[in-house]
Structure formats: C-alpha cells, structure tokens
Amino acid sequence: NPEFHGNPNFASCLLPDHLISMAELDLLTQNVVCAHSETCQFLQENLQVIRWETFSQSEVHGFQQKPMDHMWERCVCHITNAIQQIVEFAKRLNGFMELNPNDQIVLLKAGAMELLLLRMSRAFNCYNNTIFFEGKYAPLDLFQSLGCNDLISAMFDLCHSLCAVNLSEYEMAFYSAMILLDPTQPWLQEKEKVQSLHVKLDVAFRNLLRRTHRESILGKLPQRGRLLSICQVHMEKLKVFRQMYPGMAWERFPPLYRELFVSEQEDP
Numbered sequence: 001n002p003e004f005h006g007n008p009n010f011a012s013c014l015l016p017d018h019l020i021s022m023a024e025l026d027l028l029t030q031n032v033v034c035a036h037s038e039t040c041q042f043l044q045e046n047l048q049v050i051r052w053e054t055f056s057q058s059e060v061h062g063f064q065q066k067p068m069d070h071m072w073e074r075c076v077c078h079i080t081n082a083i084q085q086i087v088e089f090a091k092r093l094n095g096f097m098e099l100n101p102n103d104q105i106v107l108l109k110a111g112a113m114e115l116l117l118l119r120m121s122r123a124f125n126c127y128n129n130t131i132f133f134e135g136k137y138a139p140l141d142l143f144q145s146l147g148c149n150d151l152i153s154a155m156f157d158l159c160h161s162l163c164a165v166n167l168s169e170y171e172m173a174f175y176s177a178m179i180l181l182d183p184t185q186p187w188l189q190e191k192e193k194v195q196s197l198h199v200k201l202d203v204a205f206r207n208l209l210r211r212t213h214r215e216s217i218l219g220k221l222p223q224r225g226r227l228l229s230i231c232q233v234h235m236e237k238l239k240v241f242r243q244m245y246p247g248m249a250w251e252r253f254p255p256l257y258r259e260l261f262v263s264e265q266e267d268p
C-alpha cells in the first residue's frame with residue numbers, strides 16, 4: 001500500500017497479513033529479552049566471574065568414580081531444573097499461553113532440549129574447554145562415568161561454535177524464542193497461530209540485528225540439524241541407559257523429565 005511505504009512508523013517488512021508497527025516490535029523485543037533474562041538460572045556476568053574456578057584433578061577423579069546411575073540421576077535432575085526455567089520462559093513469551101494446550105506441549109517437547117543446549121553455551125569457557133557444572137567449571141572427562149562421551153563432546157563442540165558467534169543475551173533470547181515457536185513442528189493443531197508469532201519474532205530479530213550491525217551472525221549460527229542431532233543422541237543414550245537400569249526412569253527420574261523424554265511404553 002503506497003501510503004505506508006516511507007512512513008517511519010511501519011516496519012520495512014510489510015507482509016500483507018502481518019502488518020507490524022515499530023511500537024509493536026519494540027514491545028515484542030522487550031518481552032522476549034525479559035522472558036529470557038528472568039528465567040536463566042545463572043546470570044551471564046556471574047557465570048563469567050567464576051569461569052576460571054575449575055575442579056581440581058582430585059575432584060574430577062571423584063566424579064569419575066561415581067557409578068553411572070548416580071551421575072545420570074544428578075544430570076537428569078539438573079536438566080529438569082533447567083527445563084523448568086525454559087517452560088517458564090515459554091509461558092512469558094507473548095502469545096504462547098494463547099496457543100492451545102496441545103500445541104504448547106508439542107512445542108516444549110520438541111524444543112526444550114534445544115534451548116537447554118543454547119543456554120549451556122552461556123556456561124562454557126571456550127579458552128580452557130570447561131563447562132559450568134555443580135558450582136565449578138568441569139572438563140569433558142569429568143563426565144566419563146555417564147557413558148555418553150560422544151554426546152558430551154558433541155555438546156562441547158556446539159558450545160565452542162556458539163561461543164565463536166559471541167551471542168548477546170538479546171540475541172540468545174530471540175534465537176531461543178524462534179527455535180521454540182517453530183511452526184514447522186509436526187502435530188501442531190493451530191500451525192497458523194505459531195506461524196504468526198514466528199513471523200513477528202523474525203521481523204523483530206532482524207530489526208535488532210540491523211540496528212546493532214550484527215546481521216552477519218545469521219550465517220554463523222549452528223544449523224538447526226546440529227541441535228536436533230544432539231537431542232537425538234540424548235534420546236538414544238537414555239534408551240540404552242534404561243536398558244541397563246530397568247525401572248530407574250520411573251522410580252528416580254523427575255516427572256517432567258519423564259514427560260518430555262520417556263515415551264509411555266513400559267521399560268524395555
């Protein structure tokens with residue numbers, strides 16, 4: 001519509017059915033950034049301050065001596081706490097609570113682990129290849145008793161790639177929201193509602209990148225398939241673990257973790 005073009009109050013991207021004003025873009029940006037910063041267990045600056053506090057060799061050895069089921073139970077507990085925060089992030093995103101409940105679950109089941117992988121990179125020290133775990137920074141081999149070395153090293157590699165992009169909290173917030181509100185997820189009942197939210201996030205994110213001269217990061221973000229493949233390896237390792245410790249998932253794993261990652265069928 002010619003009367004809109006050149007009018008500074010309207011975003012440059014005028015998709016016919018998604019007319020978005022600059023005021024709406026600003027409100028959406030505030031909403032996404034606040035939802036993220038209010039739901040990260042650890043503030044970026046706090047993680048940075050302690051990032052040189054690494055576990056000693058004897059502490060690492062102590063973790064390596066723990067039985068597999070013991071380490072799994074601790075990690076599953078930390079994942080569950082982190083995912084509770086991610087659920088809270090979703091609930092605070094404008095429009096998420098207005099989606100139908102089935103679609104809210106579909107999006108969280110599909111995206112929660114991907115968002116956890118993104119958040120982990122905030123707790124990664126790429127200079128000495130250590131990651132925040134239970135209060136200090138841990139090297140890769142601290143986790144060897146989990147029996148998932150390929151999974152953990154894939155996570156470390158992903159954290160390295162994300163550190164290279166050096167995402168700001170603003171960028172991390174938008175990247176997370178757009179992964180979560182993915183209209184291409186199968187089984188969505190109201191795909192167009194998710195699509196509408198995703199388009200607005202895309203316009204607001206590009207607007208932010210343009211204003212901050214950070215458009216170049218779009219080509220440097222890890223491919224979605226990379227996040228998905230790590231999530232798949234997590235599911236495979238969980239299946240193997242459950243074969244080794246039948247019944248444990250039902251007795252000692254938190255309900256939220258079971259709901260998201262343990263399919264209903266009985267123990268293999």
Ligand SMILES: O=C(C1CCS(=O)(=O)CC1)N1CC[C@](c2ccc(OCc3ccccc3)cc2)(S(=O)(=O)c2ccc(F)cc2)C1
Nearest residue numbers: 040041042075078079082119120122123131132133146152
């Ligand atoms: O990062 C967080 C928190 C959320 C983001 S934050 O606030 O910035 C910091 C705290 N994490 C919370 C959970 C954590 C986690 C993440 C992924 C994960 O997947 C692999 C897996 C899955 C199941 C069993 C074994 C291995 C396991 C745990 S963790 O335990 O700290 C952990 C970390 C590193 C590692 F190498 C192994 C475990 C990462």
